[in-house]
Amino acid sequence: MLECRDLRKSFGELAAVDGVSFHIAAGETYGLLGPNGAGKTTSISMAVGLMQRDGGQVLVDGEPLDPGTTRLKAKIGLVPQDLALYPDLTARENLRFFGRLYDMPRARLSRRVDEVLEIIGLSDRANDRADTFSGGMKRRLNIGIGLLHAPRLLVLDEPTVGVDPQSRNAILESIEQLGSEGLAVLYTTHYMEEAERLCDRIGIIDRGQIKAEGTRRELAQILSQHDRVRLSATGPLHEGAEALRRIAGVQQVDVTDGAIDVLVEQAGNSLMAILSALEQSGVSITGVEIDEPNLEAVFLHLTGRSLRD
Amino acid sequence: MKALAIAGSNLRRFARERANVFFVLILPMLLILVLGSVFGRGFEPRVGLVAPETGDLTQALVDELEAHEGFALHRHSDRETVVRAVERGELEAGLILPPDYDAAIRAGDAVEIDFIARPGQASLSLRRTIDTLLAEQMMLPRIAAFAAAEGAAPFDQALARAATVTADTDGVHVESTVAGDSGISRRNWGQFDLGAQQQLMLFMFLTSLAGSAALVQTRRLGIARRMFATPTTVRTILLGEGLGRFGVALVQGVYIMLGTMVVFGVRWGDPLGAILIVLTFGLVGSGAAMLMGALFSNDQQAAPVGVFLGLGAAALGGCMLPLYVMELFAPAVWTAAHVMPHAWALEAFEVLAIHDGGVGDVLPFLGILLGYAAGFYVLAIWRLRAVLTR
Numbered sequence: 001m002l003e004c005r006d007l008r009k010s011f012g013e014l015a016a017v018d019g020v021s022f023h024i025a026a027g028e029t030y031g032l033l034g035p036n037g038a039g040k041t042t043s044i045s046m047a048v049g050l051m052q053r054d055g056g057q058v059l060v061d062g063e064p065l066d067p068g069t070t071r072l073k074a075k076i077g078l079v080p081q082d083l084a085l086y087p088d089l090t091a092r093e094n095l096r097f098f099g100r101l102y103d104m105p106r107a108r109l110s111r112r113v114d115e116v117l118e119i120i121g122l123s124d125r126a127n128d129r130a131d132t133f134s135g136g137m138k139r140r141l142n143i144g145i146g147l148l149h150a151p152r153l154l155v156l157d158e159p160t161v162g163v164d165p166q167s168r169n170a171i172l173e174s175i176e177q178l179g180s181e182g183l184a185v186l187y188t189t190h191y192m193e194e195a196e197r198l199c200d201r202i203g204i205i206d207r208g209q210i211k212a213e214g215t216r217r218e219l220a221q222i223l224s225q226h227d228r229v230r231l232s233a234t235g236p237l238h239e240g241a242e243a244l245r246r247i248a249g250v251q252q253v254d255v256t257d258g259a260i261d262v263l264v265e266q267a268g269n270s271l272m273a274i275l276s277a278l279e280q281s282g283v284s285i286t287g288v289e290i291d292e293p294n295l296e297a298v299f300l301h302l303t304g305r306s307l308r309d
Numbered sequence: 310m311k312a313l314a315i316a317g318s319n320l321r322r323f324a325r326e327r328a329n330v331f332f333v334l335i336l337p338m339l340l341i342l343v344l345g346s347v348f349g350r351g352f353e354p355r356v357g358l359v360a361p362e363t364g365d366l367t368q369a370l371v372d373e374l375e376a377h378e379g380f381a382l383h384r385h386s387d388r389e390t391v392v393r394a395v396e397r398g399e400l401e402a403g404l405i406l407p408p409d410y411d412a413a414i415r416a417g418d419a420v421e422i423d424f425i426a427r428p429g430q431a432s433l434s435l436r437r438t439i440d441t442l443l444a445e446q447m448m449l450p451r452i453a454a455f456a457a458a459e460g461a462a463p464f465d466q467a468l469a470r471a472a473t474v475t476a477d478t479d480g481v482h483v484e485s486t487v488a489g490d491s492g493i494s495r496r497n498w499g500q501f502d503l504g505a506q507q508q509l510m511l512f513m514f515l516t517s518l519a520g521s522a523a524l525v526q527t528r529r530l531g532i533a534r535r536m537f538a539t540p541t542t543v544r545t546i547l548l549g550e551g552l553g554r555f556g557v558a559l560v561q562g563v564y565i566m567l568g569t570m571v572v573f574g575v576r577w578g579d580p581l582g583a584i585l586i587v588l589t590f591g592l593v594g595s596g597a598a599m600l601m602g603a604l605f606s607n608d609q610q611a612a613p614v615g616v617f618l619g620l621g622a623a624a625l626g627g628c629m630l631p632l633y634v635m636e637l638f639a640p641a642v643w644t645a646a647h648v649m650p651h652a653w654a655l656e657a658f659e660v661l662a663i664h665d666g667g668v669g670d671v672l673p674f675l676g677i678l679l680g681y682a683a684g685f686y687v688l689a690i691w692r693l694r695a696v697l698t699r
């Protein structure tokens with residue numbers, strides 16, 4: 001459905017997207033997971049033909065897509081990261097307006113507008129101006145516009161930021177539903193849970209490059225020889241962390257608020273050494289948790305930084 | 310079709326803003342009323358005249374001077390008072406006829422008429438008005454004097470004969486007036502005519518430029534990009550947005566024309582020609598607005614800058630200082646005025662309203678205006694494509 005090859009884009013000195021490739025089959029949900037500034041939005045903008053590329057190629061159903069290829073854009077629905085709707089038009093007017101830009105016949109447009117209003121839970125506010133909506137309602141309308149013409153490829157750029165858990169769940173459900181109906185979905189997020197829940201395959205993107213790609217299981221296998229130990233602790237945590245880094249088998253150490261996260265090859269082998277090293281540094285331990293690695297740990301491992309700044 | 314959808318949203322949003330109604334419909338009429346009352350008849354130069362009490366020819370000249378609408382005539386008894394009044398600014402100019410005006414003309418002698426004014430451009434204009442008028446007045450007596458000198462007929466007989474001849478072939482007479490400075494004599498403009506034309510151009514352009522903020526806002530809201538993510542070309546987006554602005558300009562233009570016709574009795578000349586000027590000028594204004602909308606990235610700036618540019622362009626283009634005044638006093642400014650589309654539109658209206666021209670007569674002007682519109686739109690599309698895809 002969508003294939004991106006070696007996408008490149010620089011803003012001045014900054015290589016915002018530096019050779020990104022991925023492909024999405026029909027019915028597949030692909031997630032781009034990365035922190036702020038990773039290059040998700042820039043990649044997406046090139047993928048949907050909004051942005052002039054410095055290099056690379058985009059194919060939609062095998063046909064090359066450039067900003068000038070208008071016809072192919074009918075297959076794509078875009079939900080931009082930043083709200084893009086008329087604040088002084090009503091929800092219904094906004095939907096109708098974009099529907100007309102997709103050349104939807106009138107009867108079908110009216111029906112779809114009602115359907116979409118139902119999906120995004122705004123049926124009872126359909127005739128209110130968008131600027132009277134709460135932030136979450138605007139987000140939902142923003143998503144609704146992308147769904148309206150029932151595209152073959154739905155591209156959502158962090159669509160749930162600022163949406164309450166209940167609405168967020170409804171949105172995720174409708175995306176899951178669309179995915180199961182054969183729609184290809186490109187989804188960017190920096191929420192681990194969303195990527196894990198929605199996406200068939202995930203590309204981990206950082207500093208303009210895809211660091212790893214695969215199903216959730218495949219990604220976890222990158223760390224399959226590793227365990228994650230989380231120690232709740234008080235005292236000089238940073239000194240303790242320094243001591244841990246000198247222990248054989250310890251891959252990575254991170255200090256968060258009131259806890260130290262340690263990535264080790266085998267928890268069983270290193271745990272005693274870890275505990276005594278911490279004790280010697282004057283850190284008192286209040287709890288120990290040992291986990292199989294999750295995406296967050298994979299991310300940390302691959303990029304050396306956590307997803308959220 | 311899509312362009313219509315875009316124009317529709319644009320207009321719907323425009324209509325929802327109440328203040329727009331005031332700026333588009335009410336303010337222009339108020340200004341035409343105010344300016345028409347102040348300047349339409351208000352600025353009338355005063356000319357002092359010292360003339361002999363008797364003489365047919367003198368009387369004919371005085372009658373003509375008095376009938377002239379370009380200035381007000383005040384009789385004085387001696388040169389001294391006139392000079393002093395001019396010095397004090399109580400009169401714009403003075404005109405002194407010699408005591409033997411009649412006799413000198415009859416004899417075919419040179420007649421010396423004193424024109425007294427302070428140095429300055431305004432008096433120069435008055436001077437030209439009066440020169441024209443005098444030349445016109447003296448034409449018949451000169452012919453008669455010539456005929457009398459040649460022995461063809463006595464002066465009075467020759468004069469009467471010359472009058473009937475020139476009345477028959479009145480083309481000669483009229484053309485001498487027009488070839489002089491018909492622009493200076495405002496005898497053909499109604500009180501509100503010129504002002505209404507100027508305000509029409511000023512407001513159509515101003516409203517359009519201020520409306521460029523709408524396009525900037527559409528861009529800033531991310532809607533322009535989102536439109537571009539649908540199967541819609543940049544050209545369609547821009548033509549749609551432009552069409553919305555064009556609609557506003559058109560409504561305003563037609564409203565000002567009809568309103569001033571009904572309320573102030575303004576003559577616009579041939580209706581079809583007038584509508585065509587408003588249509589093409591509306592395209593120019595909306596095109597300029599689209600270009601501005603594509604160039605600016607901040608709508609808070611676009612609106613005030615639009616107003617500033619709109620007023621500046623109108624001022625230079627002859628919507629404040631009339632073109633004929635520029636032509637007289639500052640030919641360079643007059644030339645520069647024609648960089649602005651306003652000047653061409655105003656001249657087109659002059660052709661319609663003053664010279665009773667028809668559509669055919671204003672075609673060259675319409676062509677130039679269409680050229681402006683096309684240029685603005687092409688640049689705007691080119692620019693918008695660049696900013697949307699970068």
Ligand SMILES: Nc1ncnc2c1ncn2[C@@H]1O[C@H](COP(=O)(O)OP(=O)(O)OP(=O)(O)O)[C@@H](O)[C@H]1O
Pocket residue numbers: 011014016034035036037038039040041042043081190699
């Ligand atoms: N128009 C632009 N001009 C200059 N730099 C830009 C522009 N757009 C993006 N960048 C830079 O490119 C990099 C990637 O930005 P991008 O918006 O693609 O990140 P992102 O992964 O979508 O981040 P976020 O999660 O915050 O949305 C960032 O460093 C950003 O500052």
Ligand SMILES: [Mg+2]
Pocket residue numbers: 040041042081157158
């Ligand atoms: Mg982004």
